[in-house]
Structure formats: structure tokens, C-alpha cells
Amino acid sequence: MTLPRSPLAPSGFPALPPVAGVRVATRACTIRYHGRPDVCLIELAPGTAAAGVLTRSLTASAPVLWCRRALKGGRARAIVVNAGNANAFTGRAGEEAVRHVVAATAERLGCRPREVLVASTGVIGEPLAYERLIAGLDDLTASLADDRWAAAAEAIMTTDTFPKGASRRAEIAGVPVTLNGIAKGSGMIAPDMATMLSFVVTDAKLPAATLQALLRRGVEDSFNAITVDGDTSTSDTVLLCATGQTRHRRVRGPADPALKDFRAALFDLLRDLAQQIVRDGEGAQKFVTIHVTGAASKRAARRIGLTIGNSPLVKTAIAGADPNWGRIVMAVGKAGEKADRDRLAIRIGGVDVARDGQAVPDYDEAPVARHMKGREIVIEVDVGVGRGRATVWTCDLTHGYIDINADYRS
Amino acid sequence: MTLPRSPLAPSGFPALPPVAGVRVATRACTIRYHGRPDVCLIELAPGTAAAGVLTRSLTASAPVLWCRRALKGGRARAIVVNAGNANAFTGRAGEEAVRHVVAATAERLGCRPREVLVASTGVIGEPLAYERLIAGLDDLTASLADDRWAAAAEAIMTTDTFPKGASRRAEIAGVPVTLNGIAKGSGMIAPDMATMLSFVVTDAKLPAATLQALLRRGVEDSFNAITVDGDTSTSDTVLLCATGQTRHRRVRGPADPALKDFRAALFDLLRDLAQQIVRDGEGAQKFVTIHVTGAASKRAARRIGLTIGNSPLVKTAIAGADPNWGRIVMAVGKAGEKADRDRLAIRIGGVDVARDGQAVPDYDEAPVARHMKGREIVIEVDVGVGRGRATVWTCDLTHGYIDINADYRS
Numbered sequence: 001m002t003l004p005r006s007p008l009a010p011s012g013f014p015a016l017p018p019v020a021g022v023r024v025a026t027r028a029c030t031i032r033y034h035g036r037p038d039v040c041l042i043e044l045a046p047g048t049a050a051a052g053v054l055t056r057s058l059t060a061s062a063p064v065l066w067c068r069r070a071l072k073g074g075r076a077r078a079i080v081v082n083a084g085n086a087n088a089f090t091g092r093a094g095e096e097a098v099r100h101v102v103a104a105t106a107e108r109l110g111c112r113p114r115e116v117l118v119a120s121t122g123v124i125g126e127p128l129a130y131e132r133l134i135a136g137l138d139d140l141t142a143s144l145a146d147d148r149w150a151a152a153a154e155a156i157m158t159t160d161t162f163p164k165g166a167s168r169r170a171e172i173a174g175v176p177v178t179l180n181g182i183a184k185g186s187g188m189i190a191p192d193m194a195t196m197l198s199f200v201v202t203d204a205k206l207p208a209a210t211l212q213a214l215l216r217r218g219v220e221d222s223f224n225a226i227t228v229d230g231d232t233s234t235s236d237t238v239l240l241c242a243t244g245q246t247r248h249r250r251v252r253g254p255a256d257p258a259l260k261d262f263r264a265a266l267f268d269l270l271r272d273l274a275q276q277i278v279r280d281g282e283g284a285q286k287f288v289t290i291h292v293t294g295a296a297s298k299r300a301a302r303r304i305g306l307t308i309g310n311s312p313l314v315k316t317a318i319a320g321a322d323p324n325w326g327r328i329v330m331a332v333g334k335a336g337e338k339a340d341r342d343r344l345a346i347r348i349g350g351v352d353v354a355r356d357g358q359a360v361p362d363y364d365e366a367p368v369a370r371h372m373k374g375r376e377i378v379i380e381v382d383v384g385v386g387r388g389r390a391t392v393w394t395c396d397l398t399h400g401y402i403d404i405n406a407d408y409r410s
Numbered sequence: 411m412t413l414p415r416s417p418l419a420p421s422g423f424p425a426l427p428p429v430a431g432v433r434v435a436t437r438a439c440t441i442r443y444h445g446r447p448d449v450c451l452i453e454l455a456p457g458t459a460a461a462g463v464l465t466r467s468l469t470a471s472a473p474v475l476w477c478r479r480a481l482k483g484g485r486a487r488a489i490v491v492n493a494g495n496a497n498a499f500t501g502r503a504g505e506e507a508v509r510h511v512v513a514a515t516a517e518r519l520g521c522r523p524r525e526v527l528v529a530s531t532g533v534i535g536e537p538l539a540y541e542r543l544i545a546g547l548d549d550l551t552a553s554l555a556d557d558r559w560a561a562a563a564e565a566i567m568t569t570d571t572f573p574k575g576a577s578r579r580a581e582i583a584g585v586p587v588t589l590n591g592i593a594k595g596s597g598m599i600a601p602d603m604a605t606m607l608s609f610v611v612t613d614a615k616l617p618a619a620t621l622q623a624l625l626r627r628g629v630e631d632s633f634n635a636i637t638v639d640g641d642t643s644t645s646d647t648v649l650l651c652a653t654g655q656t657r658h659r660r661v662r663g664p665a666d667p668a669l670k671d672f673r674a675a676l677f678d679l680l681r682d683l684a685q686q687i688v689r690d691g692e693g694a695q696k697f698v699t700i701h702v703t704g705a706a707s708k709r710a711a712r713r714i715g716l717t718i719g720n721s722p723l724v725k726t727a728i729a730g731a732d733p734n735w736g737r738i739v740m741a742v743g744k745a746g747e748k749a750d751r752d753r754l755a756i757r758i759g760g761v762d763v764a765r766d767g768q769a770v771p772d773y774d775e776a777p778v779a780r781h782m783k784g785r786e787i788v789i790e791v792d793v794g795v796g797r798g799r800a801t802v803w804t805c806d807l808t809h810g811y812i813d814i815n816a817d818y819r820s
Contacts, residue, residue, distance in 0.1 A: 059743030059751050089739045091752065091768035124736025125769045234743055312722070312807075313815055320816030326534025329499045333469030333644055341469050342501065358501035359535045397722075399812050405723055406730030406808075 021045030021243025032084025050076035051211035055236035061088030074208025170265035175248035205244035222270035283400025295388035305392030315397035343384025428556035431455030431653025442494025460486035461621035465646035471498030484618025580675035585658035615654035693810025705798035715802030725807035753794025
């Protein structure tokens with residue numbers, strides 16, 4: 001099934017400049033798809049530090065289990081990604097497949113196996129045709145280049161309708177560094193983690209522990225603040241690698257003031273990629289921003305926001321351009337977090353529709369109706385108990401979602 | 411919008427015999443709907459004991475808040491139900507509306523206000539036209555009869571496509587008693603409570619505390635074991651009333667052995683009504699039974715079952731008749747309960763499709779495909795860690811759900 005490009009997609013793939021110490025190649029290995037690149041190799045210079053945040057699923061895929069172990073070393077020389085097969089629920093054969101891929105890649109790059117990270121996305125429960133991937137490795141290593149980011153973002157797509165990438169510049173102690181990131185994901189998107197793959201690289205020189213701390217924080221307000229369908233995959237993987245090719249003064253841990261600009265750029269890039277995933281939500285016709293304020297804590301605010309963002313009734317109402325705030329009230333009520341029914345307030349598109357636990361009498365429906373018919377929906381909810389706030393992004397639930405998911409394998 | 415009768419509906423409304431001490435009336439009060447009965451009055455004989463299980467939503471409706479207080483008395487002389495308006499998120503005006511309805515009903519029946527229970531279902535956030543309900547009370551009380559159960563089940567419908575009722579006979583210490591129940595609900599169905607209204611009456615003589623204990627247990631394996639869309643309403647209400655018109659020996663608490671038959675009949679009736687709600691799930695084309703075994707506890711098993719039953723990806727796969735057990739693995743993984751990835755087993759329609767954490771090699775797909783094309787789908791999942799087991803019922807997620815919910819208010 002070929003899907004039309006999401007109406008919420010950005011106008012095109014952004015310009016991603018080279019990042020010193022990073023080269024990329026893609027190839028059609030026919031893992032599952034025919035006639036399109038489906039494997040991506042990211043080569044990282046010797047000395048690259050690596051960090052990762054991985055799915056908390058108890059049925060995690062073989063590549064996730066491998067990354068969990070390999071990341072303990074804090075080093076990476078390569079990331080090998082394939083689309084079309086998730087290598088999940090494949091038992092011992094799945095782990096064998098990972099070992100073969102990792103060994104073959106390490107041999108070609110002259111590194112240790114644990115410096116090769118892997119990620120797979122696609123169908124669950126089918127054996128991975130890893131021999132085809134390995135057969136393509138010579139060609140992949142021969143075609144590595146520093147300007148293949150758009151191709152890389154395309155090679156890792158499954159039901160995605162557009163490639164996702166972002167780049168940022170930042171300074172560390174006065175020295176400019178670059179961050180590039182690519183991502184994939186459109187279904188099975190929910191927090192812990194948003195179901196997706198994302199790979200971010202930089203030429204900054206940062207130790208693995210610092211990268212890990214920054215990534216964990218950055219993921220909170222990006223990939224863990226989005227939802228498409230509330231489903232969490234077995235394969236969620238975000239990796240952050242720093243080649244250290246840029247000469248800036250040594251950084252003392254994640255709280256070093258010299259990292260202020262870098263941190264802001266990283267978080268902004270992660271949020272950008274996360275929002276692109278929502279904009280490619282399966283069947284999505286509207287991009288929805290949900291601001292929750294007045295909650296008992298930030299965590300409570302996010303949970304309320306995600307409950308609203310996951311509610312099929314809220315999402316179908318948005319699909320129908322219906323400002324049905326009653327369903328938002330319902331979702332707040334079921335989130336299980338403190339809320340004051342008699343102080344609850346809701347704004348849609350900047351218009352107060354409910355205040356002090358009741359509909360605003362005779363509010364002007366016309367601007368709200370206009371807003372609901374647009375592509376970008378903004379919902380603000382104040383639950384009236386505290387100062388916790390969070391923002392969550394989601395999309396509407398449409399016939400397109402059913403079309404895609406009732407017929408994915410056939 | 412008039413919806414066609416669900417393809418999963420039973421062939422017709424069952425025969426509900428009279429229950430001594432109970433009379434029912436319905437009337438078109440034009441609360442919201444035109445040209446159909448939308449109010450139901452259930453009159454209960456003096457001395458009737460009452461129990462209830464109500465939504466845990468933190469934004470509960472005014473009728474729910476009233477019932478919470480009134481049920482402390484453990485007595486009921488009437489239940490007044492309206493469809494079309496939930497009287498939820500209506501602030502103080504909503505509580506006023508309840509007080510007026512309760513006072514007017516109590517006056518006509520010669521009882522205290524707290525002996526009048528109320529329930530409302532329909533749109534949230536709009537003022538309830540309670541004057542129209544009260545204007546119909548004289549007519550309602552004048553037309554009370556003991557054989558109006560089908561009409562009552564119809565009067566409380568909203569997006570339901572068929573009226574839901576069930577009856578059982580049981581013996582208490584050798585004396586026959588009758589149980590009748592009606593229910594409504596098709597969207598916003600999820601546990602704690604399944605979003606719905608249900609009213610069960612019996613001529614047995616049981617104190618309120620015993621009724622409450624029996625109801626709470628019975629709800630666990632019925633209304634709390636179903637899900638349509640994971641959404642929980644502000645109005646969920648199940649009431650159980652016993653008129654005490656049958657002379658059997660006095661019962662000593664819920665554990666009295668004399669209640670064995672009655673308990674079984676009550677639980678069976680509650681399960682029947684709960685399953686009817688799933689069979690009327692918005693847009694449902696398939697009725698899905700999910701048996702979970704091998705979990706750490708019964709609670710864990712139910713949570714895993716509900717996570718599978720709530721997954722949009724599982725539900726759309728079922729809609730597409732796709733035996734995509736990979737999505738079941740995904741759902742097990744995200745449930746947050748213990749599961750042994752390498753011992754996980756899945757059966758669909760009685761056929762082993764996965765065992766020991768892998769696809770069963772070369773299993774016969776033909777019978778599974780046939781099963782998936784049918785109306786009644788059975789999924790068995792063993793998570794391989796303990797002895798906890800539970801059964802959960804749900805339906806598929808189809809275009810019909812989107813049609814109904816993207817256009818409910820218009």
C-alpha cells in the first residue's frame with residue numbers, strides 16, 4: 001500500500017550539513033520491501049561516544065536487547081538500521097541474526113562488535129533475512145558519504161509518508177558544533193517511548209554519561225510527550241552519538257554551563273523530530289497541541305495531556321471538527337490525576353469554552369468552529385489544583401488510520 | 411443519525427417476567443430526542459434495599475454525585491433515568507436539576523428524596539431540561555406497570571442500536587426468586603466502570619450491605635472486564651435493588667451458603683448485560699473474547715487482557731481479519747505486567763500461532779484465517795509466569811466507530 005504524503009508534512013526535507021566524523025550510506029537489500037533502499041549504515045569516527053533511550057516494552061526486540069548491553073560500553077563506530085522487519089518476537093534466531101550483522105559490520109570497520117549498534121523496524125514475529133543485509137555490507141561501506149542524510153531518512157521509513165530530519169547549530173564554550181537527526185515512525189506511537197527510531201549525531205566532544213543525561217531529559221519533552229494511538233512498540237530506540245571531532249574545551253558533566261546552548265539546540269531538535277512523527281501519524285489530518293496547566297505536578301500534567309491525546313472519543317471529535325469539550329472533560333476525569341471539577345477551564349483555539357466547571361454561557365462558537373476546521377488545533381486545559389504544566393502533541397483519529405491498520409500485512 | 415442494528419446483536423429482546431414490587435413506565439419528554447421515549451421511571455416497593463457501583467471519574471456527573479450520597483441510606487423507592495443529556499459538567503445548575511427531579515418524584519411516591527436514585531446519559535456540558543422531565547412525572551406514575559421492561563430498555567438508549575436486557579431465576583434457601591436487568595451503552599466503554607448504565611432488580615430479600623458486596627464482586631468479571639474504546643464516562647452507574655417481596659429465610663451476609671445459586675445467577679446476568687454492551691460497541695463488526703493465562707495474578711491477567719483489548723492496532727487488525735499476533739505481543743509488552751518473552755504463547759481460534767516466544771513454524775494459516783473472518787473471535791494468550799487468569803471482552807475498531815464519533819453532536 002502506497003500512502004499519499006501526509007497533509008501535515010513540512011514542505012520538504014531540511015538541509016542537513018555534514019557532521020565531522022559521520023558518514024552515511026543506504027542500500028536496497030530486499031529485507032521485505034522491493035525496489036527501495038531499506039538498510040542504512042551510519043559510520044562514526046573512532047572515539048565516538050554513544051547514549052541511548054530504549055523501549056520499556058517487556059517484549060523488546062532483539063536489536064533493543066543488544067543495544068541495552070552494547071551501550072554500557074558508551075562507544076559506537078556504526079549504527080545499522082533496517083526497515084520492513086522488526087526482528088522482534090523471533091526468539092533465539094533473532095539474537096543470532098543480530099550477532100551475525102554486528103560481527104560482519106565490525107569486521108569491515110575494524111572495530112569491536114559492541115561498538116556496532118543496531119535497530120530494526122517493521123513486521124513483528126518473522127525471521128530477519130540478515131544474510132541479505134550482510135550481502136549488502138561491502139557495497140554500503142564503499143558508498144559511505146557525508147551528505148546522504150535525506151536518503152538515510154528515507155531508507156528507515158515503514159508506513160511513514162515523508163522522511164524526517166532536522167539539524168541545529170550550537171556553540172560550546174564559543175566553538176560551533178552541529179547536530180543532525182533523523183527519525184521514523186507513524187503508527188504504534190505512544191510514550192515510553194513514542195514508537196519510533198531516531199538517530200542523532202553531533203561533532204561535539206562529550207562523554208557518554210553526559211550524552212545519556214542530556215538525552216534522557218530531552219526525550220521527556222519530545223518523544224515522551226507525543227502519542228498517535230497509545231500503542232508502544234517493541235523496537236523504540238533513540239540514539240545520540242558524539243564524534244568529538246570538534247575542538248572545544250572539555251565539558252564537566254551535563255550541568256556544565258558551557259552546555260546551555262547545546263542543550264537547548266538538542267532539545268529543540270528532538271522536539272522537532274517528535275512533532276514530525278505526529279505530523280505523519282497514520283491517517284492524521286490535524287496536528288493537535290494540548291497544553292495542560294494547573295496540575296499537581298508536571299508529571300500529572302503530562303499524564304492528563306496524554307489521556308486527552310489518547311482518547312479515541314476526543315480524537316474522533318477533532319477529526320469531525322467538533323469542539324466537543326465534553327469529551328475533554330471525560331478524559332480529564334479518567335486520567336486519575338487530581339483535578340478540581342468546579343475550577344476546570346478549557347480553551348479551544350484561544351477561546352474560553354468552559355470555565356469554573358461549566359460551559360461559558362453564550363461563548364462565540366464561530367471562531368471555535370473555524371479553528372476546528374483548520375489543520376493545527378490548540379487545546380488548553382487548566383485543571384485548577386496546582387502549578388504543574390506540560391504540553392503534549394497528538395493527531396486526530398480518522399478513517400485513514402483504519403484503512404492503514406486493518407490492512408498492513410496484506 | 412439513526413444507526414443500523416449491530417450485526418452482533420442478539421436475535422431479539424429476551425422475555426423479562428414481572429418482579430414482585432417493581433413497576434416501570436416510560437415517556438417521551440423531549441429532553442433532547444424528539445419522537446421517542448427518553449425517560450424511564452422504575453418504581454420500587456416500600457422496604458426495597460439498594461446498592462450501587464459508580465464511575466471513579468474525577469469529573470463525575472451530578473446524578474452520580476447524588477447517588478453516592480443517597481446510597482448511603484441503602485434504600486430506594488424509585489430510579490429516574492433520562493437519555494440524551496448526561497447532566498455532567500453542568501456545575502451548580504446540574505445539582506439543582508437533580509434536586510428538583512428527586513423532590514418532585516419523592517412527592518408523588520410519598521417517600522423521602524434520598525430514596526430516589528437518578529441516572530442521566532447523553533451529551534456532557536449542556537443544562538438538563540429537568541422541567542420537561544418533571545412535567546411528565548404525573549403521566550409516568552399513572553402508567554406504571556410490571557411488564558414494561560422492553561420499553562424501559564429502549565427509553566435509556568443513546569447511540570445504542572438495540573435494547574439490552576436479561577433475566578435469571580434462582581433459589582434462595584429453596585424459594586424461587588427473579589432477577590431482571592436492563593443496560594445501555596455502546597461508546598465510552600472501558601473499565602472502572604464500563605461506561606454505561608445498568609439497573610438490576612430482584613424480589614429477593616437482602617440487606618443493602620449484602621447487595622453491595624455481591625454487586626462489587628459481580629462487576630469485576632462483567633462490566634469491569636469489557637472495553638470498547640478505553641474511554642470512561644462521567645456517568646457510569648450500576649444499581650442493584652431488592653424489593654424483599656419474596657419470603658425466604660433471612661440471609662446472613664454475602665457469604666451465606668444460601669446465596670450460592672443467587673450469586674451465580676446475578677453474576678451470569680451481569681456478564682450477559684456487559685457482553686451485550688460490547689456487542690453494541692460503536693461500529694463493532696466482531697465480538698472478541700480474550701483469555702489471558704499464566705499471569706502473575708488475576709489482576710495482572712485482566713490488565714494484560716484489557717491492554718490487548720484497548721490496543722487500536724490489535725482492534726484494527728481484527729477488523730481487517732488479519733491474524734496479526736505481532737500486535738498482541740506488542741500489547742502484552744506495554745501492559746506493564748510481568749511476562750516471559752521466551753515463554754509467551756498465543757492461540758487464535760484454538761490454533762497455536764506462537765509458542766515459546768516465537769511464531770509456530772508452518773502453522774496452518776487456513777483455519778486461523780477462516781476464524782478471523784467470522785463474527786466471534788477468540789484469542790488466548792499465556793504469558794508464562796504464573797497462575798493468574800482472566801477473560802476480557804471487546805470488539806473491533808472499524809470505520810463505523812469513526813463515522814459515529816466524528817459526528818455525534820451534529
